[in-house]
Amino acid sequence: MISKESISTYFKTLQEDICKALEQADGKEKFAEEVWQREGGGGGCSRVMQNGKIIEKGGVNFSSVYGLLPENIQKALNLKKAGFYATGVSIIIHPESPMIPIIHANVRYFETEDGKNWFGGGIDLTPHYVVKEDAHFFHTYLKKVCDKNDLSFYPKFKKWADDYFFIPHRNETRGIGGIFFDHLTETENTSKKNIFEFVQSVGDSFVPIYTHLIEKNRNLSFTENEKKWQLLRRGRYVEFNLVYDKGTKFGLDTGGRIESILVSLPQNASWLYNYTPKENSLEAKTLNFLKKDIDWLSSLT
């Protein structure tokens, strides 16, 4: 029997481990912690780093909340009773260097008074410049994590990420995707224990993935123009998060802790009217990679 307490304890430990590893990689700044209580029950712990050597702005947030669902959500979930429990960790890192990708990850668990429960989560990458080798590494790693549990997971969750992290009005994906899943629950074939193990593997993959990408790219130099491009890409990130991201929308609608929700926004971002990168530039090549259904596993050929 996997209790909500054991899940929440894992998530809290994951937050600690990720912060420790990121502080070590950054080498300059530490995460500042804020513990908060939720009016209706439970609370959380926000950890934010700003102006580090590597991390310009990053948040690693843990929460464990319970109470009664708003009527509309209870209805949408088709629940007889309103009681719920939710716990999770969400991570968003905006690096200082345009040569290091933005990363976002989330693992979460939801339980209802009705006796239903499920897991959700994922990891996705938003490189300012798409580097095939890094994209290949990232997707290969995630496939390995998925395959350990269920061979159907990677293709399914990779497509889910492509579809989810998409900006319709730009006809661009936010980045190179990754994996995204929701409502994962026990079935005849899979126990809750198995699913929890999978979610743990996803959570545990964050540190090796991102520290690899940091170490590989941290010493690359960059120009002022590359920095400007980074700000434009961050503008797109802001567009996705404010217009489409369901977690953000849910948080804003239900009066969540605003600063924790919007920690996903970069320290700065920019918008230029009608900006188009030069043909065959690295920027133009990156735009060409911001499409659904690219097979990154074989992208090195």
Added chain:
Amino acid sequence: MISKESISTYFKTLQEDICKALEQADGKEKFAEEVWQREGGGGGCSRVMQNGKIIEKGGVNFSSVYGLLPENIQKALNLKKAGFYATGVSIIIHPESPMIPIIHANVRYFETEDGKNWFGGGIDLTPHYVVKEDAHFFHTYLKKVCDKNDLSFYPKFKKWADDYFFIPHRNETRGIGGIFFDHLTETENTSKKNIFEFVQSVGDSFVPIYTHLIEKNRNLSFTENEKKWQLLRRGRYVEFNLVYDKGTKFGLDTGGRIESILVSLPQNASWLYNYTPKENSLEAKTLNFLKKDIDWLSSLT
């Protein structure tokens, strides 16, 4: 009889006049023009200035479009036939100096195949630093414009702007409001001619209002910290426009010309985690003014 052609002609002339006046005030940059066609019928003319002396990014857009409404909108408007015609001008100016306010204005006309027609529009101001004298000037000017037509307009449309330009998740108004109106149509007491005259007065008030605010504040010096504050306020502007603005949402949903719609976003904006200005600072005082229902007409006392 006020024809749609005469309304559209006025709007096009208004665009010309505003651009000319803004170019003169700026003294360095000119508006670049792009003429575009709409697939379903009609088109428009976008004029954008970037990196001026006064105007960091500004758009003055005219459009005149017609065709068939999407079914959901036809239903929402309770129309038997799908044919429509719409024309308007919308203006958004992000100045370089934090001492000059952001301004937004819009005048528009809508006509249906069913024989209905109405006007909408408004002007609102978003100072990075609220200056009582400027706010008083702005609202007094708008009241005068409204009162010439109908004494009920200013209080009604001022409240409408307060309610519309509000950011619920921040519990802040976007700026100091102004006037906002929609679905203005002829009644027993008001002819279409009267309403069009009012809309023209609103359109014509843009240049005297904004050139006054530019001239009064253009020579004020500012510090790096004041510039930083401007970027944070622009962040809020981005939040409003991407999360709540109905025009933006409508444009993104219906596949409007993205660059014209998102010209409202500033050239750069920033977000700092949990930033709170020092007590009694000018920044803190500005936050105190970002509330609904402030009576700016008597704000000098």
